[in-house]
Amino acid sequence: MKLFSKISLQLIAFLLLSHNIAAQNIPVPMSPPRLVNDFANVFSETERQALENKLLTYNDTTSTQIYVVTVNDLDGYAVSDYAFRIGEKWEVGQKGKDNGAVILIKPKIGNSRGQTYISVGYGLEGSIPDGYAGRIIRNRMIPYFNDGDYFSGVNAAIDSMIKRLEGEFDPEMEKEEGIPLPTIIIFAIFFIIFITIISKRGDQNIDSDGSSKSGPVFFPPIMGGGRRGSFGSGGGFGGGGFGGGGGGRFGGGGAGGSW
Known part of the structure; x- marks a missing residue:
């Protein structure tokens, strides 16, 4: 029992240390504070x-903070997770409004x-849903x-x-960009299954007197309801970003792309 407890404590310590090390891979904002943090040096000074x-003008007139961040390496993170972690660590957005955004x-x-x-x-998220963010990236x-x-x-x-x-x-x-092909295929498959079930029930549910009898028909769920799960971490984009920040929370909304 003591051995088990010791191993458990060591495992917890290892996980906490790993989390802290991972968090340290996320850069701190440039100093002095700014909305364009060009760590990868892809922009000229004029740009x-x-x-x-x-961005500063928009921040000052609306309180909405949009950060632009460039990095040469994602340090093993998925690009979505990296963007979320930047927002969380830098505390982008105003407290009580959660009106922050990160363009990573x-x-x-x-060859990368x-x-x-x-x-x-x-x-x-209501103004810039995932689909719209995706179109911005693609178009x-x-x-x-x-x-x-x-x-x-x-x-x-x-x-x-x-x-x-x-x-x-x-x-x-x-x-509108139309219905994605995978969605069309899924609906087609379930439609064929539904028609097949109805046809078989029609053949089997004929009583001896020639009348038909039918039971309830159950429709299988086709698509899940609701958004994907959020990124956890209730802290969200806390409060200390450019221009004050103060407490924006991020729940995983957004979109990405590659080239």
């Missing part, structure tokens, strides 16, 4: 300042693929990133996010 001015870019270096992710706080960012033009891609993404947050309609970004 950095242009993005900073745009890991540029394409050598480039990756990007837009992570949004709870307060912005506004990656086409420029493929040409090595990170500034234009990020600038276009910021413009699209601000327009959406301000309620401005963008026909190209709002248009």
Whole structure:
């Protein structure tokens, strides 16, 4: 029993240490505080300042904080997890509003693929849902990133996010992209199964007097209801980011892409 307790304590200590080491891999914000943290140096000084001015103006007029972060290495994290952890550690967003967002870019270096992710706080998920964030990445960012033009891609993404947050309609970004093929296939399979079951029940449920009798028909659930699980950590984007921050929480909303 004592041996078991000792092993359990050692395991707990190891897990805590591993968590702390992993957390240390997430960089601290640049000093002095800024909204564009270009650790990968993909922007020129002029480009950095242009993005900073745009984001700072929007932050000052709306209190919504959009961070741009570039890194050369994700340190083993999935790009979505890395973006979330940056927001959590840096405490992006205003307390009580949860209105923070992180645009993360890991540029394409050598044979490694480039990756990007837009992570949004709870307060912005209604305005920038996952599907819209995905369209921003596919339509506004990656086409420029493929040409090595990170500034234009990020600038276009910021413009699209601000327009959406301000309620401005963008026909190209709002248009429906149709039902995904996997969803069509799933519905087709269940439809065929349903028709087959109904046909067999019709053949089997004929009484001796020629009348039909039928029982209840059960419909199998086709699609899950609700969003994917959140990233845990109730602390969320806490409070100490640029311009004050104060407590935005992130629940896993956002989308990513690679090139």
